[in-house]
Amino acid sequence: MSILNSMMNDMFDMVATEAPRLSRYTMKPTITSSEIQTAVRLVLPGELAKHAVSEGTKAVTKFTSA
Numbered sequence: 001m002s003i004l005n006s007m008m009n010d011m012f013d014m015v016a017t018e019a020p021r022l023s024r025y026t027m028k029p030t031i032t033s034s035e036i037q038t039a040v041r042l043v044l045p046g047e048l049a050k051h052a053v054s055e056g057t058k059a060v061t062k063f064t065s066a
Contacts, residue, residue, distance in 0.1 A: 014043045033060060
């Protein structure tokens with residue numbers, strides 16, 4: 001369980017590091033869902049990135065409709 005927790009913390013750190021970098025490239029003062037989505041695609045490999053983006057989009061849609 002500890003290994004899985006460490007892996008998820010590392011992935012979160014990688015996405016949290018990449019998203020502000022993408023925001024600076026676009027000269028935007030805020031991080032939007034687009035930057036998070038691109039960071040996830042850059043950090044996670046292939047099919048895992050596709051599923052993560054799909055689930056994230058579904059979660060955001062559900063949150064905004066509630």
